[in-house]
Amino acid sequence: MLLKVNEIKQGDVLILEIEGRLHGADSADFQDKIMDMLKEQPPKMLFDLSGMTRVDSMGLRAFIMTSNKVKSYEGKMALCGLQRIVEDVFDISGFSSFFTICKTREEALSGLNGN
Amino acid sequence: MNDVSKEKSVRENLTVKLAIKQGAEEEAMRSGLSEIPGIRRVEISRFEGTVSVGFNPQIISRKEVEELIRQPARLLNRLDEGGGRKWLASYGAYLVFVIGLVLALISLYLAHAGGGQSGITPLYWVVNGTLVLLGFSNFYRAFRNLFSKSEVNAELLITITTLSAMAMGLWTEAALMSFMAIMAHTLRKAVIHFTTRGSPLNALLGARVALVRSGDDFLEVPVSEVQVGQTVLLRQGMMIPVDGKISSGMGEVLESGITGESSFRIKEQGDEVYAGCVVQYGTFEMHAEKVGANVSLAYLEKLIHYAATRKTKRQRTVDTVAKICMYVLVPGVVFLSILYGQFTGWDNRDWMVPSIHLALKAMIALSPFALILATPLAVYAGILKAARRGIVFKSGDVLERMKSITSLLVDKTGTLTCAQPVVSSIQPFGGHTVDEVLKVAVMIEQKSNHPIAKAVMRRGEEQGVKADEADRFLEFEGGGACAIKEDEHYKIGSLWLMQDGRPIPDEARAWMEAQQVSGLTPVLVGAKRRIIGGISFEDEVREGAAETLRLLKKQGIRRLVMVTGDNKRVAERLARQLEMDDVIAECMPSDKLAQLTRERSQGYVPGMVGDGINDAPALAAADVGIAMGAVGNDVAVQSADVALLTNDIRSLYEAVRIGRQIVKTIDFNIFMVFAVDIMMLLFAFLGWSTLQETIMAQMAVVFIVILSSLYIYARKV
Numbered sequence: 001m002l003l004k005v006n007e008i009k010q011g012d013v014l015i016l017e018i019e020g021r022l023h024g025a026d027s028a029d030f031q032d033k034i035m036d037m038l039k040e041q042p043p044k045m046l047f048d049l050s051g052m053t054r055v056d057s058m059g060l061r062a063f064i065m066t067s068n069k070v071k072s073y074e075g076k077m078a079l080c081g082l083q084r085i086v087e088d089v090f091d092i093s094g095f096s097s098f099f100t101i102c103k104t105r106e107e108a109l110s111g112l113n114g115n
Numbered sequence: 116m117n118d119v120s121k122e123k124s125v126r127e128n129l130t131v132k133l134a135i136k137q138g139a140e141e142e143a144m145r146s147g148l149s150e151i152p153g154i155r156r157v158e159i160s161r162f163e164g165t166v167s168v169g170f171n172p173q174i175i176s177r178k179e180v181e182e183l184i185r186q187p188a189r190l191l192n193r194l195d196e197g198g199g200r201k202w203l204a205s206y207g208a209y210l211v212f213v214i215g216l217v218l219a220l221i222s223l224y225l226a227h228a229g230g231g232q233s234g235i236t237p238l239y240w241v242v243n244g245t246l247v248l249l250g251f252s253n254f255y256r257a258f259r260n261l262f263s264k265s266e267v268n269a270e271l272l273i274t275i276t277t278l279s280a281m282a283m284g285l286w287t288e289a290a291l292m293s294f295m296a297i298m299a300h301t302l303r304k305a306v307i308h309f310t311t312r313g314s315p316l317n318a319l320l321g322a323r324v325a326l327v328r329s330g331d332d333f334l335e336v337p338v339s340e341v342q343v344g345q346t347v348l349l350r351q352g353m354m355i356p357v358d359g360k361i362s363s364g365m366g367e368v369l370e371s372g373i374t375g376e377s378s379f380r381i382k383e384q385g386d387e388v389y390a391g392c393v394v395q396y397g398t399f400e401m402h403a404e405k406v407g408a409n410v411s412l413a414y415l416e417k418l419i420h421y422a423a424t425r426k427t428k429r430q431r432t433v434d435t436v437a438k439i440c441m442y443v444l445v446p447g448v449v450f451l452s453i454l455y456g457q458f459t460g461w462d463n464r465d466w467m468v469p470s471i472h473l474a475l476k477a478m479i480a481l482s483p484f485a486l487i488l489a490t491p492l493a494v495y496a497g498i499l500k501a502a503r504r505g506i507v508f509k510s511g512d513v514l515e516r517m518k519s520i521t522s523l524l525v526d527k528t529g530t531l532t533c534a535q536p537v538v539s540s541i542q543p544f545g546g547h548t549v550d551e552v553l554k555v556a557v558m559i560e561q562k563s564n565h566p567i568a569k570a571v572m573r574r575g576e577e578q579g580v581k582a583d584e585a586d587r588f589l590e591f592e593g594g595g596a597c598a599i600k601e602d603e604h605y606k607i608g609s610l611w612l613m614q615d616g617r618p619i620p621d622e623a624r625a626w627m628e629a630q631q632v633s634g635l636t637p638v639l640v641g642a643k644r645r646i647i648g649g650i651s652f653e654d655e656v657r658e659g660a661a662e663t664l665r666l667l668k669k670q671g672i673r674r675l676v677m678v679t680g681d682n683k684r685v686a687e688r689l690a691r692q693l694e695m696d697d698v699i700a701e702c703m704p705s706d707k708l709a710q711l712t713r714e715r716s717q718g719y720v721p722g723m724v725g726d727g728i729n730d731a732p733a734l735a736a737a738d739v740g741i742a743m744g745a746v747g748n749d750v751a752v753q754s755a756d757v758a759l760l761t762n763d764i765r766s767l768y769e770a771v772r773i774g775r776q777i778v779k780t781i782d783f784n785i786f787m788v789f790a791v792d793i794m795m796l797l798f799a800f801l802g803w804s805t806l807q808e809t810i811m812a813q814m815a816v817v818f819i820v821i822l823s824s825l826y827i828y829a830r831k832v
Contacts, residue, residue: 021379024732028705054367054379054396057594058703061611085367085381085396092589093597094604098615 014042019051027058044112050081080108130167131184212301218246219294226287243290250293272482291810302821310499325356350564351590358405366397427511430490437483448477476809480795485816489784492824497777500828505761506770513756517774526725527679532654538574543648552648558582559598606641617644631682659765666768707733
């Protein structure tokens with residue numbers, strides 16, 4: 001399955017819907033794509049992972065690098081809709097407390113918008 | 116239903132719904148099934164997704180037929196069986212061949228004894244008549260194919276020429292032609308029988324082990340000895356050794372080994388898993404339900420069977436040429452011969468005799484008997500020879516691609532160096548002890564299959580360090596491993612993996628830098644949100660690595676590039692030692708892919724050799740991907756075109772050699788067949804050859820083609 005990334009702009013939040021397996025070569029492409037987007041320094045980023053079925057070390061690194069970058073220009077970032085198998089990766093690797101992770105998109109949006 | 120089958124008594128039909136993949140699978144299924152005694156007709160409809168088989172229920176049961184269709188891997192076993200009807204069928208064919216050979220020699224003697232004037236004696240009739248009758252099954256097959264599949268093949272051509280010769284009273288020639296058909300058929304069978312005798316994979320069986328629970332431990336047990344009901348541990352990257360059900364854990368499984376499609380499935384407790392599938396992510400335990408060598412090797416057998424029976428590109432081209440011979444050239448030369456005969460014998464009442472003579476010679480010269488055997492037998496013999504040496508070629512096309520490789524990317528760890536690095540030093544930080552660091556490392560790594568993990572486990576055993584099992588475990592390809600024990604996080608791996616908010620002490624950074632400078636591979640060990648120490652590893656160059664690389668250069672591989680995830684200093688030191696042409700260090704899987712593109716842009720045809728999950732994308736993308744399979748990761752084996760299942764880098768050279776030998780043999784076969792065919796045709800038209808001589812020449816070509824294929828199998832690498 002090919003990785004699909006849909007960009008949606010909602011207010012000042014850049015929502016990225018990720019579908020498929022964030023794995024192998026796709027992870028590297030994904031990392032490049034996100035680094036490109038970060039040049040414009042979006043103030044708030046939300047990754048909706050409800051369609052993402054797998055993440056590998058490269059994928060996880062892409063999220064870590066994004067988070068570090070966003071923090072460096074004092075932006076905000078959140079993840080939502082993690083499937084069980086993806087949630088597992090974040091949990092066991094100890095990164096679930098490193099990121100802001102929400103169950104639903106609504107919850108994440110209200111968190112990012114400071115409600 | 117019963118009444119109907121009793122009435123027909125000899126024939127039943129069975130249609131099974133089954134998704135068949137185009138090409139290899141279809142070919143293998145068709146050729147495999149039609150070799151089984153009792154199966155008479157095989158129809159495969161990819162469009163409807165069905166396989167229909169006509170069979171004789173007195174010879175093979177409906178259940179057996181259905182099993183063979185649903186588990187094509189069993190086909191090979193079935194074809195391999197030493198005993199039973201198959202044995203009789205094969206040896207019966209050999210007996211017919213030997214009798215045929217004796218009769219053919221007597222027939223030739225009779226034709227030439229006394230200057231060929233010995234006349235038509237009763238012996239002449241008996242010998243030639245018997246020989247023609249012995250070839251009856253070939254004629255029957257030819258007509259059956261013509262009527263049931265509208266297939267015009269070499270056997271039909273020989274049938275027509277034999278019948279024509281008989282009609283003209285040329286009984287010696289008819290008998291010789293009949294013998295030629297018997298010879299081609301029997302010797303083809305003999306090559307297959309000879310190369311597949313025993314299981315070619317028995318040698319590989321010992322190489323594969325399963326982790327079976329014994330008390331609190333997991334023991335390595337050969338997969339053929341796993342018992343029903345035992346609990347088997349499945350780690351990330353492992354091939355599932357037997358069929359069964361998940362008893363605990365969750366993960367993702369790649370099922371392409373079974374279905375032929377790249378389908379990733381999430382598996383949880385209670386789900387069924389099948390031998391040959393590969394664990395892509397996660398660790399679980401399974402309950403073994405179907406065990407035994409057949410199950411565990413099914414995947415590899417399937418691979419080899421498909422590879423050996425599928426048509427290569429070159430063979431498809433040759434088949435097209437053979438078809439052109441059959442459909443265009445043969446009618447063409449027959450027409451020409453008749454014209455020729457008419458012109459030369461116009462004033463002669465018997466103009467038809469020389470022209471039919473000529474037409475028969477032309478048909479024999481152009482009958483593609485040898486041509487259609489030229490490629491598949493060499494491929495078959497080569498692939499089976501390789502399999503016995505632990506080299507699995509996944510298709511015949513790979514052999515041809517192997518020949519064109521001009522540069523080779525070689526992974527370092529596990530390929531050029533021993534798969535098992537050793538712990539060089541353990542450095543505790545912040546007041547922790549060596550034992551504490553090792554204990555955490557052992558706790559995490561005991562569920563991993565990675566070479567680094569095995570080195571940690573060995574050091575743990577040496578120092579008598581034991582650790583409890585982690586509650587949860589996760590492994591990152593090329594990144595390290597993580598575990599949770601009593602709600603605390605533990606990690607071992609690269610620096611980035613530790614950057615989850617925990618402080619990274621300066622002494623840790625300095626230690627890592629120093630280890631890298633001295634050419635070692637360092638990892639950090641984290642426990643309870645702190646970094647407690649580091650472990651560095653060193654690896655040894657494999658025995659025979661330098662020699663293998665040198666030999667590969669002699670085989671025409673102009674450029675050798677080391678690609679490794681390891682740091683630059685380690686890589687460069689080793690590259691110098693092994694005289695590599697280039698080295699790309701600190702590679703992520705995507706960098707290896709990028710290097711393939713760079714090689715292509717410089718005009719090279721790149722191959723890739725690797726052993727790990729992280730090599731898998733490059734193995735799949737290279738012109739030829741070669742996986743070091745015995746020690747490496749099964750994901751790598753699945754992505755590659757060639758799997759080396761011995762733990763010896765020298766088999767890399769053997770694989771390249773065998774590949775080149777096969778292609779050379781095929782080239783020789785095809786060249787020789789064409790050369791002799793053209794010569795025979797020329798001689799026929801110039802009147803320099805008799806019909807008997809033409810038949811003998813065609814027989815010699817068939818014989819040489821078969822011998823050259825057997826030679827591949829028999830010669831040393």
